[in-house]
Amino acid sequence: MTTMRIADSLKRFLRPVYWWYHRQWEHHLERKRRLRKWREIVFPLGQKVYLIGTPSHDNLGDSAIVLAQKAFLKSCGWEEDRIVELTDEDYARDWERIRKWVPKNGFIAQLGGGHLGNQWRNEENLHRRQVSAFAKNRNVIFPQTICYLPGEDGDAEGKASTEVYDGRKKLTMVAREKQSYDIMTSLYPNTRVLLTPDIVLSASMDTFGAKQKRREGVLLCLRSDKERSLPVEERENLEEMLRSKGIAFGYTDMYSGQKVTKQSREMQVREKMEELASARLVITDRLHGMVFCALAGTPCIAMSSSNHKVRGTYEWISYLPYVRYAKTPEEVERYLPELLAMENCRYDNAPLRPWFDKLAEVVRKDAHN
Structure with a gap:
């Protein structure tokens, strides 16, 4: 009984001491972090x-x-x-x-x-x-x-x-x-x-360390956030149209699904660009889905999002024969044969x-x- 009381007394005494030293250590680490950040900004x-x-x-x-x-x-x-x-x-x-x-x-x-x-x-x-x-x-x-x-x-x-x-x-x-x-x-x-x-x-693919890939299939790269403008019914019609033509397709997005750090950023961007570079055709309403395809020489049909940015950016690169802008799924269908037949496309930003x-x-x- 006496031993237990002594142990309880020690715990009561040591607990605040432990937390005092813990807080001091945290303050020390925070001061070091601030010093590193100051040096990074100033020097x-x-x-x-x-x-x-x-x-x-x-x-x-x-x-x-x-x-x-x-x-x-x-x-x-x-x-x-x-x-x-x-x-x-x-x-x-x-x-x-x-x-x-x-x-x-x-x-x-x-x-x-x-x-x-x-x-x-x-x-x-x-x-x-x-x-x-x-x-x-x-x-x-x-x-x-x-x-x-x-x-x-x-x-x-x-x-x-x-x-x-x-x-x-x-x-x-x-x-x-x-x-x-x-x-x-x-x-x-x-x-x-x-x-x-x-x-x-x-930029170019080289800026991101990305390489050309063997192309196969069609990728749908469509928004699911608040800039989404393609109704669910039109998306389903688009998918059904591809199936009816016997065109195999998959899905992707411009999200990596994980936090991006300074160290991982280039790798994550490179992997996404190479994924789009591996498709015969990409159908997207994402601005950088279209831009990545332009850099990768991937035939692409771009559709509008909820504001003017996709259409406005497409106007800059409308000279690229392998990128087209479609207002409706019917226009997407019209562009399919032409773009699926394209090969060896290369990005040239000389006009820009x-x-x-x-x-x-x-x-x-x-x-x-």
């Missing part, structure tokens, strides 16, 4: 370019944008150790420190994509925060789709966005399709706006280079002034 001394909020979610189109944007920055003269990537987890944990640690000569290269507007609020807020926090820094928002869904909320958010984006002398906004360009120039007449294709179209050159000129000028 080496001199001008650097910052990509803030790179995604860890499993949408591989967004991951491809990060890789292509980094490659584009390198082509503009930025060395690897001058490109600082801060992930969405860094942003969530350390935003107040990041905004203090990024120097005034830091060049902010905001991520391209389809985030501007009231459809993807977290991403839109990230862009607004960077513009406001780094008002004295050179700041470029890489090619973006902007879309304010109709209704009071869309109108109100569009007006609110002008307070953030309009009149910023050190900000350049880049639209990735004509409709987005028209919206931006209308909402933000006092801010420089460029028109440039999706940044992934400036003048547009990328304009962006490169701004990046070089802004980054080194």
Whole structure:
């Protein structure tokens, strides 16, 4: 009995001691983590370019944008150790420190994509925060789709966005399709706006380390999120049409099903691109499903999503004979024989280079002034 009382007394005494030391250890690790992050942002001394909020979610189109944007920055003269990537987890944990640690000569290269507007609020807020926090820094928002869904909320958010984006002398906004360009120039007449294709179209399969594959079968790469516009009945009709023609098909999506890290990003994007490169034909309503096919030389029929970005991006690459845009399943059926017969297709972005050159000129000028 005495031994048990002594043991209980020791436990009561040692438990708070243990937790005190545990908390001290956690504080120590957190201080070390913050020190590493500070060094990453500040050193080496001199001008650097910052990509803030790179995604860890499993949408591989967004991951491809990060890789292509980094490659584009390198082509503009930025060395690897001058490109600082801060992930969405860094942003969530350390935003107040990041905004203090990024120097005034830091060049902010905001991520391209389809985030501007009231459809993807977290991403839109990230862009607004960077513009406001780094008002004295050179700041470029890489090619973006902007879309304010109709209704009071869309109108109100569009007006609110002008307070953030309009009149910023050190900000350049880049639209990735004509409709987005028209919206931006209308909402933000006092801010420089460029028109440039999706940044992934400036890349090639080599950018992602992807290889050509033996082609067979048809892949359906269709949305299931809030940008989905193809009704279930039309999707079923599409599948039945393929079956009636004896065309074997499978399913894929632009999601990896797992978290994306800095270390795994290139591998995951490469695997998805090679999957699409292994098909004889891809039918997709995903913008980067279409873009991956363009880079891979995979015949592709693109269909619209709930906004203008797929159609607008297709207009850039409509010169590619192996990519077609269909408004209805009937048009998909009409394009099938032509595209299934195509072989040895190759991506050539020469018609797009003048547009990328304009962006490169701004990046070089802004980054080194």
